[in-house]
Amino acid sequence: MALRITHRLENSPFRWALPVAVLGLVVLGWDLVVRLNDLPPYILPGPLRVLDTLVADRTVLLGSLMVTLRTTLVALVLAAVGGGALALVFASARIVEFSLFPIAIILQVTPLIAIAPLMLIYLSTDTAVLTCAWIVAFFPILSNTTLGLNSVDANLRDLFRLSGAGRLQTLRLLQLPTALPYFLGGLRIAGGLALVGAVVGEIAAGSAGQGSGLAFRIVESGYRLNIPRMFAALLLISLAGILIYAALSLLSWLLLRRWHESALGTGN
Amino acid sequence: MQQTRPAGPEAGAPLLALSGVGKRFGNQVTALEGLDMEVRRGEFLSLLGPSGCGKSTALRLIAGLAEPTSGRIDFNGEHPGKAASPHPSVGFVFQEPTLMPWASVFGNVHLPLKLAGTSRREAEPAIMQALELVGLEAFRDAYPRELSGGMKMRVSIARALVTKPRLLLMDEPFAALDEITRFKLNNDLLQVWRQLNCTIVFVTHSVFESVYLSTRILVFRARPGRVAAELAIDPSLERDEAFRTSPEYVALCRQASTALAAAMNAG
Numbered sequence: 001m002a003l004r005i006t007h008r009l010e011n012s013p014f015r016w017a018l019p020v021a022v023l024g025l026v027v028l029g030w031d032l033v034v035r036l037n038d039l040p041p042y043i044l045p046g047p048l049r050v051l052d053t054l055v056a057d058r059t060v061l062l063g064s065l066m067v068t069l070r071t072t073l074v075a076l077v078l079a080a081v082g083g084g085a086l087a088l089v090f091a092s093a094r095i096v097e098f099s100l101f102p103i104a105i106i107l108q109v110t111p112l113i114a115i116a117p118l119m120l121i122y123l124s125t126d127t128a129v130l131t132c133a134w135i136v137a138f139f140p141i142l143s144n145t146t147l148g149l150n151s152v153d154a155n156l157r158d159l160f161r162l163s164g165a166g167r168l169q170t171l172r173l174l175q176l177p178t179a180l181p182y183f184l185g186g187l188r189i190a191g192g193l194a195l196v197g198a199v200v201g202e203i204a205a206g207s208a209g210q211g212s213g214l215a216f217r218i219v220e221s222g223y224r225l226n227i228p229r230m231f232a233a234l235l236l237i238s239l240a241g242i243l244i245y246a247a248l249s250l251l252s253w254l255l256l257r258r259w260h261e262s263a264l265g266t267g268n
Numbered sequence: 269m270q271q272t273r274p275a276g277p278e279a280g281a282p283l284l285a286l287s288g289v290g291k292r293f294g295n296q297v298t299a300l301e302g303l304d305m306e307v308r309r310g311e312f313l314s315l316l317g318p319s320g321c322g323k324s325t326a327l328r329l330i331a332g333l334a335e336p337t338s339g340r341i342d343f344n345g346e347h348p349g350k351a352a353s354p355h356p357s358v359g360f361v362f363q364e365p366t367l368m369p370w371a372s373v374f375g376n377v378h379l380p381l382k383l384a385g386t387s388r389r390e391a392e393p394a395i396m397q398a399l400e401l402v403g404l405e406a407f408r409d410a411y412p413r414e415l416s417g418g419m420k421m422r423v424s425i426a427r428a429l430v431t432k433p434r435l436l437l438m439d440e441p442f443a444a445l446d447e448i449t450r451f452k453l454n455n456d457l458l459q460v461w462r463q464l465n466c467t468i469v470f471v472t473h474s475v476f477e478s479v480y481l482s483t484r485i486l487v488f489r490a491r492p493g494r495v496a497a498e499l500a501i502d503p504s505l506e507r508d509e510a511f512r513t514s515p516e517y518v519a520l521c522r523q524a525s526t527a528l529a530a531a532m533n534a535g
Contacts, residue, residue, distance in 0.1 A: 153366065155362045155364060155366040156366055158333050158360070159362075159380075160383065161333065162331060162332070162333065162358065162360055163379065163380045163384065164383060165383045173379075173382070173383075177368065177370045180370075258370075258411055259369045259370045259371075259411050260370075261413075
């Protein structure tokens with residue numbers, strides 16, 4: 001029964017209308033709380049006030065959005081290239097995997113916010129922020145791609161051997177396609193994490209640098225009690241995260257839609 | 269329908285022979301011990317036995333996917349498993365279809381030729397011919413997920429046939445299919461065998477399947493795996509639906525079952 005209702009929901013316009021309506025209600029509730037309690041904007045600005053600020057401060061905020069997005073994307077590309085390449089090394093030499101994986105894990109489990117101040121001592125502010133974003137994005141790509149490269153079907157591997165495939169042919173025609181869905185899954189996680197890393201780095205850098213990313217704007221606006229601008233910057237960070245996730249999901253769908261289970265509809 | 273195979277000048281001559289072959293995995297498991305058998309040119313040979321009797325291991329040894337621990341395998345002429353030649357003369361069909369999900373039917377059948385350096389265009393006639401043999405030429409652009417289990421197995425067979433192998437090795441290829449599909453594929457396989465005039469070694473645990481298909485059956489016993497009995501079947505018998513219910517078929521099945529039961533009790 002429940003299954004049938006869920007299935008019907010999948011195809012109905014309610015699937016889109018419902019979450020939008022819920023979100024609208026939350027914003028409406030926020031607005032009502034502000035109006036009914038007559039809250040001043042430096043305590044809690046209403047949603048319209050936030051939008052006004054966004055429009056009024058658009059030059060500063062959009063500039064900051066570009067800075068944060070750039071950091072995030074550069075970190076993500078570097079993490080994808082580095083994580084993918086190291087996974088390839090891991091897959092071809094297990095001894096390297098045994099030797100290096102613990103270091104990757106230590107980097108991953110140590111809270112980034114605790115490493116960031118150290119990096120700001122040794123690196124320039126921009127590089128430190130980029131490194132923060134890179135560190136957190138690197139691990140999911142590395143571990144997912146390694147898992148993918150090790151998930152090759154044993155019979156297919158035998159078939160390649162039987163057909164006299166060389167090492168490079170096996171890598172290109174068998175291991176890489178097998179690992180692709182895993183890599184893309186890692187990339188999607190890394191996209192969100194790179195943004196978190198960039199924000200953490202910017203906050204740790206604080207007023208130390210000439211940094212002008214969105215998180216820096218939040219810290220700066222906090223000092224000036226410009227609460228509406230804090231909210232506006234926060235809204236842009238959320239939008240940036242959604243944008244990155246949507247773009248990576250689209251990429252994943254484009255690459256896998258012909259064959260992978262994850263990219264297929266429920267069918268019929 | 270043609271029922272007797274045109275006997276070539278070499279038909280019946282040994283293609284390869286295993287003598288005293290043993291295979292151990294680690295120090296504990298002895299899969300095969302003292303296995304003597306030969307494969308003759310042009311025959312349809314079934315290896316019949318219970319699970320774990322080493323018949324799949326024997327097939328992998330013949331393919332060159334594993335090395336025997338003891339004994340030797342003699343190939344008449346060059347090693348058919350050596351893939352140094354541009355057209356390897358061994359085809360292998362696994363129990364699962366083992367297709368690449370990211371490649372179309374055409375791409376999957378192309379694989380052995382592609383690995384040998386033949387381009388898509390050069391390989392196209394051979395690929396289409398292999399697909400026609402299994403009746404899938406209309407599905408060349410489909411992806412494996414769009415096919416039924418039986419169709420996937422046909423693609424797998426086409427892939428093994430595309431190099432025109434002298435020897436086709438099949439490891440319980442139809443075990444996972446329903447009976448109706450299996451009967452259909454049995455008939456199609458026999459037709460392919462007649463058309464290509466190749467040698468087939470077919471591993472199965474089904475008495476009925478082995479009797480229906482084979483010109484010779486080797487019954488395996490387990491622990492350690494070796495040949496327990498041999499059963500020859502007249503190649504001139506017409507294999508069709510009438511054969512499946514004929515008294516000869518039933519008698520042969522009884523013979524094979526008895527040999528199999530004796531082999532299992534001997535262990």
